[in-house]
Amino acid sequence: MLHLILVLSGVCTIGMTLPLPNYYSYSMAVGDGSGTEYSTAYDGRITGIRVWENSGSYIRGIQLRYEGNWTTPVCTSYYSPLEMTLRDSESIIQVSGKYGSGYIYEIMFVTSQGRSLKVGQPYGTSFNLYPSLDGSELRFLSGRQNGNGITSIGAHWAVYYTDDSKA
Structure with a gap:
């Protein structure tokens, strides 16, 4: 019970719609975890992704779009990003890639419609983040960045309910 209270209090403090506890899961962060904490938490459903790569090297920055609103880029946003816009009723159901030597080197977002956005270099240890509950989708990312x-990167998953689906 204490674990449930801690999870719920953490979700409440980030200012987003509270998912039902039975429909929420967290994929533990991978990577060395140095630097400052970040979170992309925002209200609404994820509708777009931008990723910046340090040319031929590690992932420099990530930005998510919720409905029509882009979050502040995590870390840096130099150079041109690779970007994916999600279709209606499409969601992110898997985040995978590689990490090593202090950074996330490769990241791939896979959608419920079988599309993917892959950025970075195939260097380091592989990771695969996905929800533990059927029907869940990516709600936000968290981890650490060093400027x-x-x-490091972790994924928070939940079943997304619209006003129509709550009835």
């Missing part, structure tokens, strides 16, 4: 790039 130069993303050093």
Whole structure:
């Protein structure tokens, strides 16, 4: 019960719609975790992704769009990002990639419609983040960054309910 209270209090403090506890899961962060904490939590459903890569090296920055609103980029946003816009009723159901030597080197977002956005270099240890509950989708990312790039990444999953689906 204490674990449930801690999870719920953490979700409440980030200012987003509270998912029902039975429909929420967390994929533990991978990477060395140095630097400052970040979170992309925002209200609404994720509708777009931008990823910046340090040319031929590690992931420099990530940005998510919720409905029509882009979050502040995590870390840096130098150079041109690779971007994916999600279709209606499409959601992110998997985040995978590689990490090592202090950074996330490769990241791939896979959608419920079988599309993917893959950015970075195939260097390091593989990771695969996905929800533990059927029907869940990516709600936000969290982890650490050091000003130069993303050093760790974790994924928060939940079933997304619209006003129509709550009835």
